[in-house]
Amino acid sequence: MPELPEVEITKQGIEPFLLGQTIKQFTVRNRKLRWPIPVKLHQTLQNLVIQAVSRRGKYILIDCTVGWLIIHLGMSGSLRVLTSKEETASKHEHYDINLNNGMTIRYRDPRRFGALLWTNKDPEKHRLLTNLGPEPLHDVLNGRFLYQVLRKKSSPIKIQIMNNHIVTGVGNIYANESLFHAGIRPTRQANRISQVRLERLSDAIKKTLKRAIEVGGSSLQDFYQTDGTTGYFQQEYKVYGRTGEPCHTCKTPIKRVTLGQRSSFYCIVCQT
DNA sequence: CTGTAGACCTGGAGGC
DNA sequence: TGCCTCCAGGTCTACA
Numbered sequence: 001m002p003e004l005p006e007v008e009i010t011k012q013g014i015e016p017f018l019l020g021q022t023i024k025q026f027t028v029r030n031r032k033l034r035w036p037i038p039v040k041l042h043q044t045l046q047n048l049v050i051q052a053v054s055r056r057g058k059y060i061l062i063d064c065t066v067g068w069l070i071i072h073l074g075m076s077g078s079l080r081v082l083t084s085k086e087e088t089a090s091k092h093e094h095y096d097i098n099l100n101n102g103m104t105i106r107y108r109d110p111r112r113f114g115a116l117l118w119t120n121k122d123p124e125k126h127r128l129l130t131n132l133g134p135e136p137l138h139d140v141l142n143g144r145f146l147y148q149v150l151r152k153k154s155s156p157i158k159i160q161i162m163n164n165h166i167v168t169g170v171g172n173i174y175a176n177e178s179l180f181h182a183g184i185r186p187t188r189q190a191n192r193i194s195q196v197r198l199e200r201l202s203d204a205i206k207k208t209l210k211r212a213i214e215v216g217g218s219s220l221q222d223f224y225q226t227d228g229t230t231g232y233f234q235q236e237y238k239v240y241g242r243t244g245e246p247c248h249t250c251k252t253p254i255k256r257v258t259l260g261q262r263s264s265f266y267c268i269v270c271q272t
Numbered sequence: 273c274t275g276t277a278g279a280c281c282t283g284g285a286g287g288c
Numbered sequence: 289t290g291c292c293t294c295c296a297g298g299t300c301t302a303c304a
């Protein structure tokens with residue numbers, strides 16, 4: 001589920017319910033996520049006031065005054081808002097954060113690749129966040145930046161833009177879609193692409209991510225008491241998952257290849 | 273440093 | 289129905 005737009009929409013969806021609230025209770029039903037949820041976290045969080053909610057890459061950061069919760073949704077995680085904690089948790093709903101406004105933030109994650117961590121220090125300094133590349137929606141990501149950072153990278157461009165240390169938050173769907181919009185083959189060696197084309201790529205990344213956030217954001221009113229899935233899924237992809245189907249531009253069947261153990265899709269005519 | 277494969281998990285889809 | 293294989297929106301870690 002979560003690529004950057006989904007994470008941003010989740011962040012926006014939970015933020016208004018969290019700001020200024022005190023954590024009344026934290027309940028764990030299964031602490032075995034990617035890393036175990038700290039055993040004493042329920043004690044740590046007791047009575048803490050939430051000051052801010054932010055996002056860095058695909059991490060959601062919750063400022064709890066004396067420290068931060070770091071949330072990652074992994075492959076299948078989602079957060080939703082309940083009006084009370086009375087609703088029975090299902091098999092894959094692993095933790096609840098109960099607030100003094102009566103609301104509960106509940107985490108669901110069937111595959112348990114997600115994470116919930118606690119840090120006392122600046123979360124940007126946390127080992128998982130400190131080496132992240134720039135935010136894709138910031139001006140730092142542009143053709144010049146990509147050209148510089150990819151100079152010595154001979155592996156495929158798609159692998160590079162999915163590398164969080166190069167640029168953070170570009171997942172498999174948006175890597176494929178952005179490369180289509182930029183007319184670049186996912187297999188092309190990263191250091192063999194001109195700065196002009198990399199400029200097109202950075203523009204395409206920003207455009208596709210922004211569009212997805214807009215589409216998802218338009219159904220934000222449904223976030224409350226839903227599972228957080230939004231209109232973003234319904235958008236039509238140009239190449240992702242369209243193996244053998246005609247390219248929307250030239251009708252050539254979309255090709256599928258595997259790069260870095262991930263499915264990659266492109267048009268052999270429109271992308272060079 | 274660079275690049276690649278494996279690891280962590282569950283569930284859905286499709287073939288036989 | 290049941291069993292098997294493959295696939296899935298992520299990314300850290302180990303190793304060549």
